[in-house]
Amino acid sequence: SSAGTAAAHAGEWCRTPIDHFILARLAAVELRPALPAAPRQLIRRAYYDLVGLPPTPEEVEAFCAAAERDPRSAYAALVDRLLESRHYGERWGRHWLDIAHYADSDGMESDRDRPTAFHYRDFVIRALNDDLPFDQFVRWQLAGDEYEPRNPAAVAATGFLATGPHEVLDAKLLEQERLRSRYNELDDLLSTIGTGMLGLTLG
Numbered sequence: 001s002s003a004g005t006a007a008a009h010a011g012e013w014c015r016t017p018i019d020h021f022i023l024a025r026l027a028a029v030e031l032r033p034a035l036p037a038a039p040r041q042l043i044r045r046a047y048y049d050l051v052g053l054p055p056t057p058e059e060v061e062a063f064c065a066a067a068e069r070d071p072r073s074a075y076a077a078l079v080d081r082l083l084e085s086r087h088y089g090e091r092w093g094r095h096w097l098d099i100a101h102y103a104d105s106d107g108m109e110s111d112r113d114r115p116t117a118f119h120y121r122d123f124v125i126r127a128l129n130d131d132l133p134f135d136q137f138v139r140w141q142l143a144g145d146e147y148e149p150r151n152p153a154a155v156a157a158t159g160f161l162a163t164g165p166h167e168v169l170d171a172k173l174l175e176q177e178r179l180r181s182r183y184n185e186l187d188d189l190l191s192t193i194g195t196g197m198l199g200l201t202l203g
Contacts, residue, residue, distance in 0.1 A: 120159025
């Protein structure tokens, strides 16, 4: 019967304990798992998801040949290789840089270039590629210069505190205007810490 075929397909589909939870949710809304992707589709998905770049034709052919012999081990080896690529940090680091409001310039009306901003960007990329523990990743960004003042990576991480918009005010402006601008910057930083690190809308 079609129900028996679907059940058999579903049983083969589950490879980890988590898959059973996914399968139960699909069944609750009368959906079935999709059929496994062909090797050519699978390698392209893995490349775009993990490193944001397409595989070369040679890499596709090599993976297809390996997948024909042993699909699971071929895919596991592919994922391990992509996670070890420097492009992995470049691809996924951009998501954290968006949260941190990273930019190569100040924004606002003056929008001056930030010639040293890349140190923070490179720290984020290296942190992901080196599997830096998340608690250390957070501590260094908030106070790396205090935790490890002689460590260039920790000091570069504190660039997080200066990634938001910044306006250079004219010297003729009143101190009150300067204070207002500074508090706007601090408010943006507090909001970024709240949403990015605590999941709270602070401001």
